[in-house]
Amino acid sequence: MTIEAATGALLGDVARGISTTVxxxxxPAAAAEQAQASAPAxxxxxxxxxxxxxxxxxxxxxGVSPAYLVxxxxxxxxxxxxxxxxxxxxxxxxxxRRPETVKAHLKQARRDGYLTTVAGKAGGELTAxxxxxxxxxxxxxxEG
Numbered sequence: 001m002t003i004e005a006a007t008g009a010l011l012g013d014v015a016r017g018i019s020t021t022v023x024x025x026x027x028p029a030a031a032a033e034q035a036q037a038s039a040p041a042x043x044x045x046x047x048x049x050x051x052x053x054x055x056x057x058x059x060x061x062x063g064v065s066p067a068y069l070v071x072x073x074x075x076x077x078x079x080x081x082x083x084x085x086x087x088x089x090x091x092x093x094x095x096x097r098r099p100e101t102v103k104a105h106l107k108q109a110r111r112d113g114y115l116t117t118v119a120g121k122a123g124g125e126l127t128a129x130x131x132x133x134x135x136x137x138x139x140x141x142x143e144g
Contacts, residue, residue, distance in 0.1 A: 048084070051075050052094025059095050069109040070133040073126065076106060077115065080123030087122050 055075055058068040072091065079087050088106070092099040109115050114130035126134075134140070 048075065048079055048090070049094065051078075052091065055091075056095045059097075064105060064108070066112070066114075066133050067137050069105060069112060070114050070126075070130045071137075071139065072102075072105055073109045073115040073124075073130065074134065074139075077123050077126060080121075 051071075052075060055068070055071050058065070058071050062068055072095075075094075076087060076091060079090065084090065088099045088103050092102045095102065106115070109130075110117060110124070113127055114133070115126060116124040118124050
């Protein structure tokens with residue numbers, strides 16, 4: 001919630017802040033319901049779970065291969081771009097591995113040149129090398 005001074009408000013009134021009468025008129029439950037109703041659909045969560053199952057299939061079928069690493073970092077990047085929290089924990093659940101293992105796979109993918117690093121932030125950008133691997137396995141990159 002953002003509260004701003006009204007156009008033409010007296011400086012003294014703005015400096016004193018909000019009155020308790022105004023605060024009593026705020027309904028947090030209704031605001032939460034309104035925010036939830038206007039929030040984007042949860043289709044991304046379902047998409048992430050579906051894509052996570054595909055990542056797990058690559059891991060089970062090929063082990064820690066370039067294809068697995070690239071589909072893993074592609075999902076990781078998309079989840080980070082959408083503001084998902086607990087990325088490593090969620091990815092670990094998708095592939096049925098420990099978070100430490102998934103974190104090691106993400107580091108390996110970065111070392112192997114599939115994902116750039118963004119200092120202090122989760123995510124990154126898929127490299128041309130990663131997009132090439134995606135193309136070779138028949139997956140279209142949203143970035144390409």
